[in-house]
Amino acid sequence: MKELAKAYEFKDVEHKLYQWWQESGYFSPWNEPENHDFDPGIKPYVLSIPPANVTGGLHLGHVMFVALEDLMVRHQRMRGVPTLWIPGTDHAGIATQLQVEKMLALQGRSREEMGREKFEQEVWQWKEKYGSQITNQIRRLGASCDWKRERFTLDEGLSDAVREAFVRLYEKGMIYRGPRMTNWSPGLRTAVSDLEVEYVEEPGLLYYFKYRLADSPAEFIPVATTRPETILGDTAVAVHPEDERYQKYIGKTVLVPILDREIPVIADEYVDREFGTGSLKITPSHDPNDYEIGMRHNLQFINILDKNAVVNENGGPYQGLDRFVCREKIWQDMKEKELVLKEQPYIHTVPRSQRGGEIIEPMITTQWYVQMKPLAEAGLEAVREGKIKILPERFEKVYFNWLENVQDWCISRQLWWGHRIPVWYCDECDLLTIARTDPTQCSHCGSLKIRQETDVLDTWFSSGLWPFSTLGWPQETADYRYFYPTTMMETGYDILFFWVARMIMLGLEFTGQAPFDTVYLHGLIRDENGVKMSKTKNNVIDPLVVMEEMGTDALRFTMLVGSTPGNDTSISLKKVEANRNFANKIWNAGRFVIGNLERVSNTPQADPQWTLADSWIWARLQELIRDVDRLFANHQYGEAGRQIYEFFWGEFADWYVEIAKLQINKGGDRAFYTEQTLIRILDTSLRLLHPFTPFVTEELWQNLKEASLQKPDLYQPQDGWEEALMIAKWPQAQASEGWEDEKVKSFALIQEIVRAIRNARTEKKLPPGRKIAAVLVSPEMRELLVAQKEPIALLSGLDQDRYEVLPSLVEKPQGSTPLVVAGIEVYLSLAEFIDSGLEVERLEKEIQEIENQIERLQKLLSSSFAEKAPMAVVNKEREKLETYCNSIEKLKEQRNSLE
RNA sequence: GGGCGGGUAGCUCAGUUGGUUAGAGCACAUGUUUUACACACAUGAGGUCGCAGGUUCGAGCCCUGUCCCGCCCACCA
Numbered sequence: 015m016k017e018l019a020k021a022y023e024f025k026d027v028e029h030k031l032y033q034w035w036q037e038s039g040y041f042s043p044w045n046e047p048e049n050h051d052f053d054p055g056i057k058p059y060v061l062s063i064p065p066a067n068v069t070g071g072l073h074l075g076h077v078m079f080v081a082l083e084d085l086m087v088r089h090q091r092m093r094g095v096p097t098l099w100i101p102g103t104d105h106a107g108i109a110t111q112l113q114v115e116k117m118l119a120l121q122g123r124s125r126e127e128m129g130r131e132k133f134e135q136e137v138w139q140w141k142e143k144y145g146s147q148i149t150n151q152i153r154r155l156g157a158s159c160d161w162k163r164e165r166f167t168l169d170e171g172l173s174d175a176v177r178e179a180f181v182r183l184y185e186k187g188m189i190y191r192g193p194r195m196t197n198w199s200p201g202l203r204t205a206v207s208d209l210e211v212e213y214v215e216e217p218g219l220l221y222y223f224k225y226r227l228a229d230s231p232a233e234f235i236p237v238a239t240t241r242p243e244t245i246l247g248d249t250a251v252a253v254h255p256e257d258e259r260y261q262k263y264i265g266k267t268v269l270v271p272i273l274d275r276e277i278p279v280i281a282d283e284y285v286d287r288e289f290g291t292g293s294l295k296i297t298p299s300h301d302p303n304d305y306e307i308g309m310r311h312n313l314q315f316i317n318i319l320d321k322n323a324v325v326n327e328n329g330g331p332y333q334g335l336d337r338f339v340c341r342e343k344i345w346q347d348m349k350e351k352e353l354v355l356k357e358q359p360y361i362h363t364v365p366r367s368q369r370g371g372e373i374i375e376p377m378i379t380t381q382w383y384v385q386m387k388p389l390a391e392a393g394l395e396a397v398r399e400g401k402i403k404i405l406p407e408r409f410e411k412v413y414f415n416w417l418e419n420v421q422d423w424c425i426s427r428q429l430w431w432g433h434r435i436p437v438w439y440c441d442e443c444d445l446l447t448i449a450r451t452d453p454t455q456c457s458h459c460g461s462l463k464i465r466q467e468t469d470v471l472d473t474w475f476s477s478g479l480w481p482f483s484t485l486g487w488p489q490e491t492a493d494y495r496y497f498y499p500t501t502m503m504e505t506g507y508d509i510l511f512f513w514v515a516r517m518i519m520l521g522l523e524f525t526g527q528a529p530f531d532t533v534y535l536h537g538l539i540r541d542e543n544g545v546k547m548s549k550t551k552n553n554v555i556d557p558l559v560v561m562e563e564m565g566t567d568a569l570r571f572t573m574l575v576g577s578t579p580g581n582d583t584s585i586s587l588k589k590v591e592a593n594r595n596f597a598n599k600i601w602n603a604g605r606f607v608i609g610n611l612e613r614v615s616n617t618p619q620a621d622p623q624w625t626l627a628d629s630w631i632w633a634r635l636q637e638l639i640r641d642v643d644r645l646f647a648n649h650q651y652g653e654a655g656r657q658i659y660e661f662f663w664g665e666f667a668d669w670y671v672e673i674a675k676l677q678i679n680k681g682g683d684r685a686f687y688t689e690q691t692l693i694r695i696l697d698t699s700l701r702l703l704h705p706f707t708p709f710v711t712e713e714l715w716q717n718l719k720e721a722s723l724q725k726p727d728l729y730q731p732q733d734g735w736e737e738a739l740m741i742a743k744w745p746q747a748q749a750s751e752g753w754e755d756e757k758v759k760s761f762a763l764i765q766e767i768v769r770a771i772r773n774a775r776t777e778k779k780l781p782p783g784r785k786i787a788a789v790l791v792s793p794e795m796r797e798l799l800v801a802q803k804e805p806i807a808l809l810s811g812l813d814q815d816r817y818e819v820l821p822s823l824v825e826k827p828q829g830s831t832p833l834v835v836a837g838i839e840v841y842l843s844l845a846e847f848i849d850s851g852l853e854v855e856r857l858e859k860e861i862q863e864i865e866n867q868i869e870r871l872q873k874l875l876s877s878s879f880a881e882k883a884p885m886a887v888v889n890k891e892r893e894k895l896e897t898y899c900n901s902i903e904k905l906k907e908q909r910n911s912l913e
Numbered sequence: 914g915g916g917c918g919g920g921u922a923g924c925u926c927a928g929u930u931g932g933u934u935a936g937a938g939c940a941c942a943u944g945u946u947u948u949a950c951a952c953a954c955a956u957g958a959g960g961u962c963g964c965a966g967g968u969u970c971g972a973g974c975c976c977u978g979u980c981c982c983g984c985c986c987a988c989c990a
Contacts, residue, residue: 021952213987220990238990286989294990303988362990408917415916415986507985537918538984564952575937576926581918582984584925588939595938595952606949648929656927656937671949769956776956782945811947867934874933879970887932887971 018608018717022601024565027713032153035712040741041160043096043497052096052496059090059097060500062481063152063159064513065104065167068141069113072151074539074547074585075506077557078577080155081570082536083504085651087158088705092744098497099158100484102165103145107432107473108202108369114140114431130430130468137431141166151558156566156708158740163493165484167476168433175483176433176476177450179524184437184448188385189425195305196424198377199367200323200337204428205381206367207472208421209512211374213363220362222291222355223348225251225268228276235263235279236355238290240362241300242348243340245271246329247318250296252307255281260293271353272344273330280311299378315378321428323375337375382426382435382469389519390417396518396528404533405649406580409507416511425472432470440464478516481529488524500530507535507580534649537582539573560590567707568594574706575655596659597710600703603667604714607692608721610678614689617727622687626802627673630761633754634665635695639747642702655706662699669765670695673805686728693722693729698745708740715739763795763836764802770835771810771842777856778831778847780811787816789830791823791839799838816843832857832908837900839908850912857909864902871895 019026035041043058052058061083066076083099091097114137115125125133149164165172183189196205221242224234235251248270253260260279267276284307285294298308299317308315318328325332325340332340348354365374394417396402397410404410426435438447440456441463447453456464479487481503485494499521503514514533521529540547547554560569564587571593577583624632638661645654670692677688696718704711719735722728736742771788780786790799799806799819807814826832829845831853871891874880880888 018949021950240990284989290990301988301990303990306988412917412985419987511986578927586925586939589925591952592938595950598950598952602950602953604949609949650929653927653929660937667949668954672947675948773956776944779944782947782955863934870934874970877970879933882970883932891933 018601018605020602020605022565022598022710022713024567024597024709028154028156028566028709031709031712032156035158035738035740036153036161038738040091040738041099041158042162043098043160044091044094044741045096050492050496052492054496056096058497059087059095059502060100060497061087061098061502061504062100062484062500063102063157064505064509065102065165065477065480066148066152067106067109068103068145068148068166069106069110070148072148072154072557074555074557074573076148076152077155077569078536078539078573078583079504079506080152080157081573082534082651083502084155084157084570084708085574085705086502086504088708088740089646089744091158091740092701092704092742094743098160098163100163100165101149101152101157101159101161102480102484103149103167104477105141105166105168105432105473107427107429107470108204108206110137110141111429111431112202112369125430133430154558154561154566155570158708163484167473167480171486171489172476172479172483173433174450175479175487176471177436178488179475179479179520180436180471181448181450182524183384188388189382190385191380191382191426193378193380194383194424195302195376196379196381197365198321198323198375198379199370199372200319200321200375201370201372202367202429203321205379205424205426206369206374207424207474210368211365212368214366215361216364218360218362218364220290220358220360221345222357223271224353224355225271225293225295226353227263228267228269231269235260235268235293236291237293237295239295240360241341242345243325243332243337244297244300244318245295245344246273246325246332246340247297247299247316248275248277248295249298249308249314249316250277250311251279252282252285252294252296253279254285254287254292255283257285257287257292271348271351278313280307280313282307282310300376302376305376305378317378319375319377381424383422384425386420386422386519389523390420392522393417393515393519396522401528402518402531402533405535409510409533409535409580413510413515417515423472425475426467426469427472428468429470432473433476435467435469435471437467438464439467474512474516477513478520479524481517481521482525498525498529499527502532502534503530504534504536506538508538510535532649535580537577537580540582540584555585555587560587564590564594565597565709567597567710571596571655571707575652575659577652579649596663597707599663599667600700600707600710601714603662603671604696604700604718606671607689607696608718610674610689610692611721611725611728613678614685614725614728615682616725618683618686620683622690623683624687624691625673625677625684626757626761626764626798627670627677627805628688628691629753629757631666631670631691631695633758634661635698636747636750636754639698639702639745643747658699658702658706662703666695666699669809672809676804676808690729693718697729697731700739701742701745704739704742712739715742760798763798763838764806767799767835767838767840768806768809770833771806771812771840774831774833774842774844775811778844780844780847782811785811785813787843788812789818789820789823789827789841791820791841792837793821795838796821812842826908826911832905832912834860834901834904834908837897837904839904854909854912857905857912861902861905861909864898864905868895868898868902871898 064079087097087099118124197208197211199206218240220238220240222236222238225237226234237251251268253264263279264281266279268279270277296304296307296313298304298313299315316328318325319337320326323337325335327333332344335343367374394414397404397413404413436449438453440447440459440461442461443456443459445458447457447464455462481500482498485498487494505514517529557569568590572585572590576585576589638657641657642654674688674692678685700711700715733743792799796819803814803817806812807817823839827841827843830841830843831848833840871894875891875895
């Protein structure tokens with residue numbers, strides 16, 4: 015038999031196993047027919063991966079979703095359900111383009127000089143080079159996804175899906191193009207959607223100045239702004255219609271500072287009389303609110319900035335200045351002309367680009383939009399009617415709130431990397447050609463002079479189609495027919511709007527079905543102090559480094575048991591370390607079990623006679639399986655993992671394995687059946703643990719299988735040994751046979767006695783090797799205590815030959831220390847270690863404690879609790895009271911005999 | 914301005930149908946090379962579950978109020 019390493023060496027295992035799994039085809043749906051003609055009678059479990067950004071490196075967010083999704087998928091696969099987890103990557107428009115541009119800049123090149131086509135080639139090359147990096151890293155995490163079905167959002171098939179989606183929406187009149195107030199990112203020189211703007215509170219200045227009246231330059235209306243450069247684009251000053259201070263000016267004209275352009279004073283209820291000066295400058299082209307007011311009052315729209323946020327020809331003397339330089343300059347100039355009143359420190363919210371971090375400039379640009387109202391209606395209904403369940407449930411409210419107030423979606427981006435919008439402009443007839451395949455001529459006038467729209471689509475447009483585009487939509491492929499709609503969508507709550515909501519809406523729109531039935535949202539990962547990880551804070555934990563040091567299983571297990579859905583999680587290396595220890599514990603328990611195989615005989619002479627420990631661990635295992643099943647059904651994965659951990663370490667390894675040593679030393683049938691139990695518990699535990707810690711369990715299981723096959727009489731899993739643990743059968747709890755509770759209770763009593771004796775030994779500072787004599791006294795438990803002599807003696811260091819159980823005490827053993835455990839008296843002969851003064855003290859303390867308990871319980875049981883609480887609960891308390899009463903008398907006797 | 918989450922042992926966190934002396938890991942103290950594991954074993958110390966009310970026979974868990982911390986949404990110059 016092969017020697018197992020003393021510690022679990024994950025480095026030797028992970029890569030090897032992953033390769034093997036993959037080559038064996040286990041990642042593909044179970045029982046996949048050659049022709050992909052699936053049995054429609056069996057409902058598959060399908061999950062599409064949140065596509066990773068091609069340019070990104072692995073971070074803990076990936077670890078989180080892979081750990082969870084792989085757990086779900088492995089669990090279902092073991093349950094025998096055809097299971098598909100589709101992997102893939104996202105072209106991530108802005109992020110990727112930025113990266114490549116950065117790289118080019120280092121080489122002294124720029125996309126403008128190389129032109130669009132060349133640049134796109136450059137990005138593709140980058141994608142080929144780095145795109146596989148992230149998927150390889152996801153493989154390292156053990157992700158059991160079907161790589162044969164891997165997709166990329168810019169793949170041909172997915173691009174077809176994007177076109178189909180665009181054209182259909184357009185044909186339904188749900189896509190329109192036009193000038194609107196947009197969030198303009200001057201650095202990226204593209205529009206971004208509302209979601210891509212972050213509002214950050216920052217200290218700034220509020221600038222107060224004068225709007226002089228055209229016909230009476232001595233008079234003025236005081237106005238305040240945080241952005242003085244926008245004065246150049248002002249086309250009105252607004253006051254509240256009922257504001258007595260300013261009513262007289264309504265209808266008059268005032269002069270724009272510096273430019274001396276004449277603009278009207280208008281009345282609008284939007285103006286807050288209490289705020290600032292109570293009068294508002296209106297820049298319809300550079301402020302969303304002013305835009306609305308401008309529309310209402312038919313104001314002039316003056317755009318003063320170009321695409322780089324540099325002042326244009328409308329800015330008069332300021333043309334060519336950057337927006338912030340202009341801010342300074344115009345204020346200086348106004349000061350000189352005595353047009354300013356004051357400046358005041360002010361905290362305001364600044365819109366910043368989520369990507370580049372630069373300040374977003376609201377600007378009127380021509381963009382493509384998707385009308386959201388009808389889509390949102392359907393999206394709301396699907397969740398309201400329970401067709402889609404969002405977990406944790408509270409996020410349903412967040413989802414509703416967003417969709418109920420959703421604005422039209424700006425889907426065009428002035429980028430080069432992405433799906434180019436399938437619209438062609440005709441130079442001759444000016445009409446648009448919208449097509450699924452590239453047209454050669456205008457569909458209206460037949461002219462050959464057509465140009466494709468240069469804008470690309472928002473990257474989330476294609477990811478919004480992900481659950482069905484990856485399965486072949488719009489083609490009616492076998493995969494699409496069988497696997498759609500998918501089952502589970504698992505992702506971080508931070509992209510609920512960006513991604514999940516859009517998948518739901520687009521899925522309903524295009525496929526007529528909800529794209530998945532459950533959304534499981536995990537929290538974000540923070541450092542051990544609960545702070546968001548960021549490079550600037552230098553608190554980023556690199557999962558690759560952690561895996562290198564502690565192993566993948568340890569990291570995965572940490573993510574799973576350390577978190578609850580929807581709540582952010584702090585991760586610390588200490589935790590990972592503890593779970594590395596757990597992996598090692600699994601390994602060594604397995605090593606022990608496997609190592610014992612040689613020591614047992616091949617065939618038993620008689621039917622099994624199970625010991626209390628055997629029965630106990632078996633019963634506990636059944637209970638565990640039931641609990642785990644229940645928790646999985648409720649998506650309480652972390653709690654399930656915790657319970658398996660507790661069982662495996664705290665019960666199997668700490669107690670059963672120790673007693674098994676004793677039983678195996680007996681040899682013969684006893685050894686045989688003990689080893690059988692050991693293997694059975696181990697096998698089952700490995701199955702339960704596999705979705706959490708796939709590598710160590712598979713490796714150990716293979717060893718267990720190999721060794722067990724040498725002794726087929728000893729143990730066979732119910733359905734024989736499968737090829738691999740990852741496709742082995744998920745354990746099924748056996749129905750309770752009625753004896754279990756009593757065995758579990760008896761064993762708990764043994765544990766209690768052992769702990770009490772160990773405690774006494776430690777307190778009295780007994781040398782650990784010293785075996786001591788003991789007398790146990792109990793009329794009711796006598797049989798049990800006699801039968802369990804050996805385990806009790808072994809575990810608490812008693813001398814078996816001087817172990818006595820008496821129904822009642824005739825005479826107190828000389829030189830012994832008395833204990834009472836659940837009504838059972840225990841006398842340990844520790845003569846030379848006893849200080850009778852201390853003993854009395856100890857007993858007094860114990861008596862006091864138990865008296866308190868008795869008092870508490872008597873009070874409780876004589877209250878209305880006894881009538882109103884369920885019987886079972888009351889009985890439990892009564893039993894407790896009985897045990898205490900039993901104990902207290904004995905304790906008192908013991909104390910008295912010492913005095 | 915609206916909504917949500919968290920506040921439980923020194924630290925990081927579990928604790929889902931409310932059941933009656935509250936759990937884990939780490940850290941801490943003491944002891945141990947016990948033939949699977951020192952990435953271990955044994956024993957121990959450590960908490961009025963943010964605060965104040967309420968419902969209930971019974972509340973960490975449900976309700977109300979309140980204080981901190983964090984997040985999301987929203988157009989206040």
